Amino acid sequence: MSGSLLFEAIVFLAGAIICVSIAKRLGLSSVLGYLLAGILIGPYVLGFVGEEGEDILHFAEFGVVVMLFLIGLEIEPKNFWSMRKSILGMGGIQVSLTVVITYALFTLLGYNWEVALVIGMAVALSSTAIALQTIKEKGLMDTTFGTSSFSILLFQDIIVIFMIGALPLLSNASEHTNGNTGHSTSNLIESLPIGLQTLAIILSVVLIILAGRFVIVPMLRKVAKTGVRELLIAAAFLIVFGISYLMEFVGISPALGAFLGGVVLSTSEFKHELESTLEPFKNLLLGLFFMAVGASINFIVIANSPMAIGGILVAIILIKAFVLFVTGQVFKLKLDQKLLLTFSLAQVGEFAFVLLSFAFQLNILEQEQMDMMLVITAVSMSLTPILSVLNERLILPKFGTKESISRPMDHIAKSQKIILVGFGHFGSTVGRFLRSHGIEATILDFDSNRVDFLRKMGFEVYYGDATRLDLLESAGIAEAKLLICAVDNPRVTKDITKLVKTNYPDVEMLVRAKNRYDAYDLINMGIDNIYRESLDTSLALASDALHKLGFRKYTLNRQVQNFIKYDEASLRRMAEQPERDENYIFKARKELEEQEKLLEDDFKRGIISYDNHWDSEHIRKQLQKPNEA
Numbered sequence: 001m002s003g004s005l006l007f008e009a010i011v012f013l014a015g016a017i018i019c020v021s022i023a024k025r026l027g028l029s030s031v032l033g034y035l036l037a038g039i040l041i042g043p044y045v046l047g048f049v050g051e052e053g054e055d056i057l058h059f060a061e062f063g064v065v066v067m068l069f070l071i072g073l074e075i076e077p078k079n080f081w082s083m084r085k086s087i088l089g090m091g092g093i094q095v096s097l098t099v100v101i102t103y104a105l106f107t108l109l110g111y112n113w114e115v116a117l118v119i120g121m122a123v124a125l126s127s128t129a130i131a132l133q134t135i136k137e138k139g140l141m142d143t144t145f146g147t148s149s150f151s152i153l154l155f156q157d158i159i160v161i162f163m164i165g166a167l168p169l170l171s172n173a174s175e176h177t178n179g180n181t182g183h184s185t186s187n188l189i190e191s192l193p194i195g196l197q198t199l200a201i202i203l204s205v206v207l208i209i210l211a212g213r214f215v216i217v218p219m220l221r222k223v224a225k226t227g228v229r230e231l232l233i234a235a236a237f238l239i240v241f242g243i244s245y246l247m248e249f250v251g252i253s254p255a256l257g258a259f260l261g262g263v264v265l266s267t268s269e270f271k272h273e274l275e276s277t278l279e280p281f282k283n284l285l286l287g288l289f290f291m292a293v294g295a296s297i298n299f300i301v302i303a304n305s306p307m308a309i310g311g312i313l314v315a316i317i318l319i320k321a322f323v324l325f326v327t328g329q330v331f332k333l334k335l336d337q338k339l340l341l342t343f344s345l346a347q348v349g350e351f352a353f354v355l356l357s358f359a360f361q362l363n364i365l366e367q368e369q370m371d372m373m374l375v376i377t378a379v380s381m382s383l384t385p386i387l388s389v390l391n392e393r394l395i396l397p398k399f400g401t402k403e404s405i406s407r408p409m410d411h412i413a414k415s416q417k418i419i420l421v422g423f424g425h426f427g428s429t430v431g432r433f434l435r436s437h438g439i440e441a442t443i444l445d446f447d448s449n450r451v452d453f454l455r456k457m458g459f460e461v462y463y464g465d466a467t468r469l470d471l472l473e474s475a476g477i478a479e480a481k482l483l484i485c486a487v488d489n490p491r492v493t494k495d496i497t498k499l500v501k502t503n504y505p506d507v508e509m510l511v512r513a514k515n516r517y518d519a520y521d522l523i524n525m526g527i528d529n530i531y532r533e534s535l536d537t538s539l540a541l542a543s544d545a546l547h548k549l550g551f552r553k554y555t556l557n558r559q560v561q562n563f564i565k566y567d568e569a570s571l572r573r574m575a576e577q578p579e580r581d582e583n584y585i586f587k588a589r590k591e592l593e594e595q596e597k598l599l600e601d602d603f604k605r606g607i608i609s610y611d612n613h614w615d616s617e618h619i620r621k622q623l624q625k626p627n628e629a
Contacts, residue, residue, distance in 0.1 A: 011048045015041045016287055030137065031130050032385035034287045038294020039382070062244070064129050064289055064350050065258045066282045068157065069240050071128070072262020073271050083151060090148055090327050091155020094345075097323045098124040105315060111369075114170045118359045119373060121163045123316050127349035127381050128153045129286055134344065134388065142424070142488070143447040144333060145340040152327070152345060160351045161256055164358060165201040171362035204250045208243060208257055212264030220270045236277045239265075255351070289350070297378045301371050313376050317383070320346040336396055336463070337447075343391040347380040417480045419444065421466040421496060423454060426512060426533060427486030431459065441484070442475045467495040469503060477504050485511045490518045497525055516571060523575040539563060566598055
């Protein structure tokens with residue numbers, strides 16, 4: 001029974017739900033929950049699934065494949081070119097320094113130069129899956145730390161193609177035999193002479209690029225013409241499966257092929273459709289991958305050489321942390337951003353599994369060496385969420401925020417005391433408008449590089465995490481009259497809202513909401529002043545469009561105000577209705593119909609009765625025509 005696929009699926013899902021729920025309740029990353037679930041259900045603890053975890057790890061890698069395909073879709077050539085300095089600069093420094101230092105360490109430990117170089121290349125790669133998942137969960141993608149991490153990870157994802165291409169050359173240079181030549185040929189590269197293996201890798205990359213332009217895009221156009229959405233979903237999976245199979249057949253990582261395929265399709269008209277189709281599956285598959293990594297940690301190998309593996313693991317993490325900190329220093333990141341970068345990317349990544357396995361196939365690594373490095377890779381990935389929590393709760397509060405919140409916050413208006421949280425594009429507009437009317441606000445932002453830049457621009461901005469009560473109190477929340485929350489992360493917005501409502505209920509809050517669904521949550525939390533970021537802009541656009549068709553500005557301005565009034569009333573009525581309730585769509589349609597009827601009546605009444613001198617003759621005649629049945 002325990003070997004059935006259905007039983008394993010039940011165990012995986014139950015483990016994920018229980019462990020991730022506990023992790024999130026404790027304020028930890030969901031990645032840590034998945035990893036712990038994998039360890040618990042794996043062969044070395046409860047033994048529910050997987051023989052040494054390897055059977056599930058291969059299937060679970062498809063989550064990484066889908067993720068890298070979606071990352072590739074986001075990398076348009078023009079965007080890549082605009083980021084070239086940070087990608088090549090930060091990524092190049094990080095990878096080259098890590099390879100050199102790790103190579104020197106393993107050479108001193110007595111390893112052959114080929115083995116030391118392969119381990120150096122593997123160690124240089126961080127986990128794109130863990131890092132990006134954590135960054136997105138915390139809403140830090142738009143910070144300096146987020147963009148720096150993305151640049152380094154992107155460089156690693158690209159350079160690993162060349163690393164894999166270079167491995168056959170190292171195999172040719174290697175004079176030793178590791179005793180694993182007897183395994184059967186499972187891919188094209190193994191059956192080729194050493195000199196042709198690198199050429200096969202290059203030709204595979206070229207084939208993916210050509211197939212993307214001349215096969216995949218024309219196929220998607222034909223599928224799109226059918227108008228059947230299920231076919232487009234099938235086509236999206238066919239692309240990812242097809243590229244993965246091709247790369248696996250050749251003997252290269254399927255994730256690399258998927259990344260290249262995504263880059264090729266990033267300029268096509270199907271970019272956003274493919275993203276929206278695959279996105280729901282990505283997170284579920286990534287969760288499965290993290291669990292498989294946890295299940296693959298071989299505790300027998302650890303028990304045989306605990307001191308050696310522990311020492312090498314610590315040395316590798318310290319090397320990567322040192323290099324990342326130096327990289328941040330070279331690019332003049334603030335201390336807190338450097339610490340976040342250091343603790344987030346100090347692990348060995350999922351591509352190390354691919355690189356080490358390929359090196360073993362080519363007789364570069366011995367079985368014992370590969371087993372040791374695979375365990376170190378899996379354990380380092382499992383430790384990353386823990387290290388990040390230690391950084392956030394113990395190190396950053398002492399070194400990242402202490403200096404900024406202890407600075408005297410002068411220039412705070414005495415007539416109206418305002419705290420403005422979040423100074424991105426939305427918040428900076430609010431701050432500039434307030435300042436132009438003589439009102440200064442105490443401004444808090446979580447991106448220290450942006451804080452430094454804005455201080456040079458003349459704004460009194462302070463670094464800090466506004467979800468911490470001590471920071472808000474340092475900013476003067478006890479004496480403040482208003483708190484404006486302009487943060488673009490709904491989860492952070494809700495945390496700040498709950499914190500202020502609980503501890504300082506007399507402070508009036510004006511809160512930004514990304515859409516009406518976020519507004520529902522805020523209304524149910526007792527917030528009255530909610531500002532949906534797309535509402536005014538979309539109405540301004542619609543108003544301008546009607547003006548160009550002959551409608552007068554006076555009438556349109558009045559109708560915009562009517563629309564907002566009716567929509568706000570509808571929003572508060574609908575907030576009581578659960579979004580996934582079966583009656584939600586029915587009630588939402590009724591609200592829309594009622595709203596449109598009221599607007600139409602207001603429009604006709606206003607034109608005929610009051611605005612004869614404002615609207616064009618053509619529109620008045622159209623409105624005054626008898627209604628046709």
